[in-house]
Amino acid sequence: MKRIACDVAVIGSGPAGLAAAVAAHDQGAEDVLLIERDVCLGGILQQCIHNGFGLHLFDEDLTGPEYAARFIAEVGKRPIRQMLRTMVVELKANREILAVSRDEGLLKISPKAVVLAMGCRERPRGAIALPGFRPAGILTAGTAQRFINIEGFLPGKEIVILGSGDIGMIMARRLHLEGAQVKAVIEIQNCIGGLSRNLVQCLNDFDIPLYLSHTVTDIRGTHRVEGVEVAPLDRQGTPDASKSFSIPCDTLLLSVGLIPENELSRQADLELDPVTQGPVVDQHYQTSVAGVFAAGNVVQVFDLVDHVSICGTAAGKAAARFASGDLGAWDAQMCCIEAGEGVRAVVPQRLSAHGEAEVHFYLRSQSVMRKATLRLSNREGESLFEKRFRIVRPPEMIHIAVENGDFAPSGTYAVNLTGETE
């Protein structure tokens, strides 16, 4: 088995990993290793051929591959070691990595610091306990996206999509443009799961029917999907079988949420946040295990890639500082930031005193609220930071920047959102 030592190892080369590798090098890490399981860098960006990327970071409307290309070019300008077709199979709490490479076989990598950038996975059928047979033709929206945009196969001709997440709506448009008939997008909630620009430009533009407060109650077909049963939800939120109807189709796509991919994090015994399902991090994106950093969708699922890159940059920079001895592990001085009233989750959840002047927090509201006030306050209820929003929606992440100097060592703080709920 080949052994490799390095300053910073980055696991995954999607937007978070690419930004982290570049930042780690620029911060002074001489030996940066970028590990990617696919044949090329870029991660899921390569299959996200739609536009809308980079509006914040570059002030340009780019497609996923173009956005990736910007960062891949930056990686290429630096002496960063790229290990393609290499899959990390184990991460230990002492940061030792076991990887399998198509070209080099089994590898043992000993980095001074690690950045986890594995992204997220789609919730599969099992996660939503969808009844019915298990015929061919049931796949997640992201799998269909890979089939069409990377491999060049159309997975079906008559499509029903369950869930109105962004990928689901984007795939509705993509399949329509490729000549498939998208018969319905079905959403169990009373509002769409994704961004409103995707409702307008993916569904409304092509008159694709959207059924809110509906769900799939049965899948017909034994070898191939032949159709689905759809029912509206009653006031208690249970499907009303008396009003159910069938939609014939050959394919059912699922776009029912994303979960941070943290198999490696669990192996290394990182503290995980039960709500985000990603590691608990401080503002350097360092986790509870010294020298292990995490950035992007592995921490929490973001809605805009620009913010993933910004987090990747912060994590890469901090990982390089840790590798050179300039940044320590978590200590007793850490502050705790909790998601309070009206807030689903907040990242980072910890705050180290040795930070930069400004701390960036990302959070999501629990429900749609108008005239909302966000308050960051201490245990005594004293407010450190306040911001008002005309409207907040759970699919749209809230980003705030707060002065680090205002936090007392070892303090506990909570972020609350109050406003008019609909």
Added chain:
Amino acid sequence: MSDEPREHHLLCIVCPEGCEMDIVERDGDLVFPKGICRRGREYARREIYNPCRVLTTTVPVEGGEIAMLPVRTDKPVPKPKLIAVMREIATIVATAPIAVGDVIRENVMGTGAALIACRDIAAT
């Protein structure tokens, strides 16, 4: 002689507010509901009179490391022409090597927009 009034229902995507607008089009003029801002009105005018979209899709590649090349129009094209543009794109096969930004087809479907490559593909 004036045309029959036409009603348009739009969801504004200019800012996070996401205003829903019921707009009446009468004698070539648009009548907006109260409280719609200037940017919202501009958005609605574009959406009603000349809606345009950047089209993103793929074309097959010959002699490349991967099978499909992602492409897009270099500017927005009229929404009613999207399917016709897709039909023309369906006839295109690109040849590797390709660099991001390469023009794959000039003036696609007479829209004045060029179809450009969105990634590098090395030749095998």
